[in-house]
Amino acid sequence: MAFLGGLVRISAAGRTDIGRRRAHNEDRILVGKQTWVVADGMGGHAAGEIASEYVVTSLQAIDDFEDLRSSDVIDAVGAANQRILDHALAWPESAGMGTTVAGLASVQVGGAAHWAIFNVGDSRVYRCQGGALKRATVDHSETEELVLAGKITEAEARRHESRNVITRSIGSQPPPQVDLWLLPQTPGERFVVCSDGVTSELPDEQIAEIVLPAPSPQAAVDGLIEAALVAGGHDNISAIVVDLWADADAEPDEATLPRVRIEEV
Numbered sequence: 039m040a041f042l043g044g045l046v047r048i049s050a051a052g053r054t055d056i057g058r059r060r061a062h063n064e065d066r067i068l069v070g071k072q073t074w075v076v077a078d079g080m081g082g083h084a085a086g087e088i089a090s091e092y093v094v095t096s097l098q099a100i101d102d103f104e105d106l107r108s109s110d111v112i113d114a115v116g117a118a119n120q121r122i123l124d125h126a127l128a129w130p131e132s133a134g135m136g137t138t139v140a141g142l143a144s145v146q147v148g149g150a151a152h153w154a155i156f157n158v159g160d161s162r163v164y165r166c167q168g169g170a171l172k173r174a175t176v177d178h179s180e181t182e183e184l185v186l187a188g189k190i191t192e193a194e195a196r197r198h199e200s201r202n203v204i205t206r207s208i209g210s211q212p213p214p215q216v217d218l219w220l221l222p223q224t225p226g227e228r229f230v231v232c233s234d235g236v237t238s239e240l241p242d243e244q245i246a247e248i249v250l251p252a253p254s255p256q257a258a259v260d261g262l263i264e265a266a267l268v269a270g271g272h273d274n275i276s277a278i279v280v281d282l283w284a285d286a287d288a289e290p291d292e293a294t295l296p297r298v299r300i301e302e303v
Contacts (some may be wrong), residue, residue, distance in 0.1 A: 240275060
């Protein structure tokens with residue numbers, strides 16, 4: 039999709055795949071005009087896909103706001119949290135349902151467009167700028183805590199016995215804190231929003247090798263999904279790629295795209 043706003047163009051693409059091992063897809067994505075979201079549901083009796091759907095529909099409701107604010111994003115996530123709690127109360131068999139969320143929104147700060155990057159759980163946002171890919175969010179998971187403490191490596195975290203244990207999720211009481219960062223928008227940026235179905239299969243180096251040279255958001259998304267499937271596809275796989283360009287008529291030229299470089303967080 040393309041969205042014309044002022045002197046910039048935002049182009050985005052998204053895709054979700056059931057993977058090779060799961061019976062159904064509990065991931066939901068939103069590729070909107072100014073909000074881009076991945077939610078990875080959890081819970082039996084199809085409750086995970088209901089929880090992730092609540093998150094996506096709550097954030098979709100703010101996608102048409104004329105002057106979207108970061109507080110609107112926080113409020114929408116909070117509304118989704120309450121909807122999930124209400125659902126579990128009405129249908130006890132859904133107790134324990136929940137979801138992660140990671141997303142990007144184009145918001146107004148002081149009259150200027152900024153990025154709001156946000157997450158709860160272990161779905162991630164990456165930022166690509168200046169030929170480098172850098173993680174823009176911090177996982178809320180037991181393995182992330184072990185990595186930050188220096189007890190295991192990133193490679194070990196992808197296969198660790200606690201790799202699926204998250205420490206913060208939507209659908210909890212009290213409501214979880216939403217991590218949110220604000221950044222000014224810079225033409226030439228590319229963002230990746232993805233579930234752990236991508237990051238548990240692919241190291242950051244491989245994500246960069248796929249995303250940085252891709253000639254379009256759709257090519258980047260397809261490359262990530264296919265690589266995660268080849269790597270095993272143990273979970274549902276979801277990815278969104280968002281580009282910002284200064285000239286509304288210009289598309290990136292594959293020959294001018296930067297070579298791969300990884301930056302540490």
